Amino acid sequence: MLCAMDAAEFTCQTLPSMRPQLRIAMVTETYPPEVNGVAMTLGRLVNGLQVRNHQVQLIRPRQHADDQPQPTATLSEHLQRGIALPRYDGLKMGLPAKAALTRLWTRQRPDVVQIATEGPLGWSALAAANKLRLPVASDFHTNFHSYSSHYGFGLLRRAIVAYLRKFHNKAAVTLVPTEGIRRELLSHGYENIEIIGRGVDTKLFHPGRRDPALRARWGVNEDETVALYVGRLAAEKNLALVFQAFDAMRETRPASRLVLVGDGPERVSWQARRPDAIFCGTQIGETLAAHYASGDVFLFPSLTETWGNVTIEAMASGLAVVAYDCAAAEEVIRHGENGLKAPP
Template sequence: MTKLALVTDAWHPQVNGVVRTLDTTRQELEKLGIEVYMVTPQEYRTVPMPTYPEIRLAVTPPWRVSRVIDDIQPDYVHIATEGPLGMIARRWCRKNDIGYTTSYHTRFPEYVRARAPVPLSWSYAFVRSFHNAGVCCMVSNTTLERELAARGFRRLVRWVRGVDTVTFNPDVPPALPDLPKPVFLYVGRVSVEKNIDAFLKLDLPGTKLVVGDGPALPDLKARYPEAVFTGNRLGEELTAHYTSADVFVFPSLTDTWGLVQMEALACGVPVAAFPTMGPLDVIADSQTGALNWDLRQACLDALDIPRDRCRAYAEEFSWESSVKQFWENLQKANDLAIANSN
C-alpha cells in the first residue's frame, strides 16, 4: 500500500483552517487506499510559541523525528509547515536524497512582522529557501501564486481547498436566534494578524458576533463589550453559529485562502471582506460576497445577497476534488524527482 508521511507543526488541539484542511485531506486520502502517517507535535514535548501560547512547538532531537520517518519508509513526503518538525523532515529528505512537496498555508512573514520588528525580507528569505528546496510548493489561489513568484518562489502548483457541505449547511437551526438583527459574524483565531479590530470598530446595526479563541480575546472583549464572544465552537455547534448570522465578516489582510469563508457560504451566509488575497480568490465573480476597502459598506451591501446563491456556489468546492488535486501533485512531483535523479 502507498505510504505518505504528512509532516505538520499545526495540529490538534489547535483549531484553525490549516488543521481542518490537513485533517480532512488525511481522511479523504485514506478513502483512496493511501496510508497516511501524521508526524505532528502530539508525539513530542512541546513549548508554547512566543506571543501565541495556543500554538505549541515540538522540542525534540532531530534523530527522534528522523527515526519515525525511517520506520514509516514513505513513498511520498509532504511537509505542510515551516516549523521545527518541518525543518527536521526537510533535513531528513535532503540527507536521504528524497524529493518532497510543501504547501504554503500561512503568510508567515506577515504574521511575524505583526508581533515583532523583523523585516519582511528576512522572513521571506527563510521561507523561500525552505519551499524552493522541495520538488514543488502547493498554493491555494492565483493571487498567492503571483505574489510568491514575484518574491522568487519556484515550482508553484495549485491546490484549491474544499469545504464540507454536509457538516456546513443552511438547514441547521441557529444557535443564537434571539440576537438583535442583523447579525454580523466573525469565525476564526482571535489574534492580532486577523485584523478583527477593523470589524469590531465599525458602526453597524444589530449584533457583532465573534466565534473563536486566541491571545487577543481578553483585550477585544474589554474594548468591545457590546459584541458577543462565544469562544471556540466545533462541528454542528459551529454550523449553528454560522446559520445565526446574516453576514460573515472576514477582515483579515494576511490570509492566503480563508476556509471559514467557504464554510459560511456553505451555510448560506454571504461574505463581507476587503478586496485582498483570499476574499478575491474565494469570492471571485460569484456574487456571493461584497468586497470593499470600506468594510462597513461591504457589510451593508452583503445583506442584499441571496442565501441560496451562496450555498449553490459552495457546493462547487468538494473535498473530493481538492484531495484528488493534492494527490496528483504528489505523483507529478515524484515523477519529476525521479527524472531529475537519473
C-alpha cells in the first residue's frame, strides 16, 4: 500500500493542474511584429498565457492591408479598423468599436478584459466591458503626459493627465511596472494601482551572444569600447544626451565607438550630424541579442519610461548600464556595482 505521503506525491505528479483556465480578452493598439516596448511586452504576455493554456482573445487594429488573423488552439484574433498614428511611423490607432466589441463579448464572453492602450479602441473596450459588467484591468505602459512637451503639446499636459486618470479609474485595477510609477500615479489621483513585474528572456539575451564579426563590421576590436543605445530615435528619448555622454566618455577613452540600434523620426537628422556614430536600424530576435552582447556599456538617457525593457535586456547581455535613477534602472541597478545612475 501507498502511505499517505506517497499517495499525495503520486497525485501531485500525475494529475493535471486544477488551476482554472481563463478566457482573457486582450485589447491593444500595438502588437508584434511592430517593434516597441509595449508591443514586445504584450507579445511575451500573450505567449506566456497560452503556455499556461489560458484562452486569449486578442483585439487589435489591422496593421496593413494584408494583415490576417493568426488563430491557434489558445488564441483568437479580432482585427479592427485603424488609422496611422500621427508622428509615429508604422503604428495604427484603433478606431472606436464599442458596438462590435459588445457583440463579440455577448457571443464569446471573456472572464476578464485587459486593456493595454488608452486610444479610441481602448475606450471602446472599456465602455463595452462596463456595459456587460465584465471585470477590466488596464495597463499603464506609456507616459503620454511626459511625451507632450517633446511634441509641442506641453500646454496640454494637465488635460492629458486628466484624460488618462479618467480612463484608468474606470477599470477595476491599473497595472504598472514599478513602485515609482505607482507613487506618481497615486499622487495624480489614480486609484487601485497594482504592480506587475517584468522579466527578461535570459536564453535570448546573454553575454554568449557577443559576436567578434559584428564588432569587426563596426570597425572596432576587442580592445576598444562600444557604447550602445537601443531604442526609438525620437524626441522623447533624450538622444542629445547620448551623444553628449559619449563625447565625454571619448575624452578619457579615445578608442571608443558609439552604436545606435533602432529607428524613428530623428534618425536622419542625427545621422547627418554625427557621421562618427554607427546607426544599425531596427534589429529583432537573435540579431538584436548579438548587438546588445557585442557592446560594452549601455547608455540610456530617457526620462519618459514607465519601465524600459532595454535596460534589463542590456544587463542580461552583460553590459554595464548608465541611466537615470527611474523606471527599470531605479529598481535593478546598484550604483557602482552593475551600472551607474544619475538623479533625474
